[in-house]
Amino acid sequence: MQDRQKQILIVGLGLIGGSLALALQGFENYLVVGGVRSQVTYDKAVERGVARRVTFDPAAELPGADVVILCQDPQGIMDFLRDNRDKFRPGSLVMDVCGIKTAIMEAAKCLPETVDFIGCHPMAGKEVSGIDNAEATLFRNTHFIITPGEHSTPEHLDLLRRMATHCQFRDVVPTTPQRHDEMIAYTSQLMHVIALSVCDSEELFSCMGFEGGSFRDCTRVAALDVPLWTQLFSLNAPALSHVVEQLEERLRAYRLAIQSGDRAELSAMLEHAAGRKKQRNFEQARGDDVHVAF
């Protein structure tokens, strides 16, 4: 008797979905199917051989999909879950790759109990989007954050870890949706708000020739996908507002110290923050770089 061909369905072949499809090629005995919306993406996916098969109707593939990875934008993921909740294969593992988790985990509650939803957030990206920029090595050495559901099975968690290893993720970091969203507000969304705010300056164009590595690094992510990030910011408004306000307060404290002319006070502030950064670099180099509250 021949085993049924196992399938991974990836819905959305943009930067992350396309990269996952490429990275998962050759994973055990799974075949990767890709779902797209536009003809342009379809043509590129077929030309690059991103998936074994590409379809405009991913919902029709759900009954045969052992693993589903939802790679649309947040609203697209929530809509897809709601519209297709009865079509998922019983016993299947469903994942997403969205940058916020509380709203997604809430939306996934519409799924029947026979379907195991595990929220996922690969901490990888680029400042450019779309299948053109997808690559199999995008996830190499990055963190793969997951928020398992209440009833996630050890078998599915193990399958997810094997997929993560195949994609060359550095580690799998389990956490809760709330903690994820608080942390991401600080480590990722705040960096994007900073980059945008710096680029709003009237000096952005006149300063050409005066920038070094720190300016390029800090502003890199400002060239973002506007509809996506409008959703991500809006769906995490309380946590994001909190960290932005904290940053405003700390910037103000540095400004007052600089304005005061009190070099001893300013030096003490720099010593404190620089010392923390050096300590963190040290811990990271030592490998103590995942403190997880699960």
Place this chain on the structure above:
Amino acid sequence: MQDRQKQILIVGLGLIGGSLALALQGFENYLVVGGVRSQVTYDKAVERGVARRVTFDPAAELPGADVVILCQDPQGIMDFLRDNRDKFRPGSLVMDVCGIKTAIMEAAKCLPETVDFIGCHPMAGKEVSGIDNAEATLFRNTHFIITPGEHSTPEHLDLLRRMATHCQFRDVVPTTPQRHDEMIAYTSQLMHVIALSVCDSEELFSCMGFEGGSFRDCTRVAALDVPLWTQLFSLNAPALSHVVEQLEERLRAYRLAIQSGDRAELSAMLEHAAGRKKQRNFEQARGDDVHVAF
């Protein structure tokens, strides 16, 4: 008749001075002499062959130096100029590499008219300092900003350009001290204040495992040389305070838009800033990347 051996004296063999000494090896028929203060730096400079000769008494070398490059910290440069103003060789070119220019150009006014002082700021660096991290390729493809004096000669400007080319700088960007300090407040010092402020957060250690490239890039420069940056911030307090305050205001505007729940307004703000960044990337790629008001 044999020509006298021309000499470049580099005072201070830290990250920048050490890298310049390495990069200037083989420059025309000049011999590089390095001045140091500590035995540790002396030993390392000799061991690595950073300069042809290393001395603890750079002031004694001034009468024979055709080019002097001052690579101490800002206060060290100003003190050296004041203490040795009558020892510089008549007709010599004196430069510095300090990250602020108004205070340095002011201090250089103590030099006799026979000495040509050109303020310089190589837009290169690392988050680590000292001769251990010096390398000949540090300046490759970076901007070399200069603030010539009122009486700087075409011959010296030409010599400086040849040295910059030898060090593989991308371009030489002339400007005024005031404009330099305003631009640097925005493109460099503000990036350091941001990185410090982000690292002051109580989440800095607990967020390990949740960070991606944007967090690493933005916080990289927080591990700074505290005495040096205390001087740099203090000597540019008005311009720096101004850009920090502007950033506080822009962050506040993003926070209010995020809190308001008005996605159309938030989207418009993101569209504006992201569009500016994309436009800037485009101009930079096209090579229109130096707009200089001299």
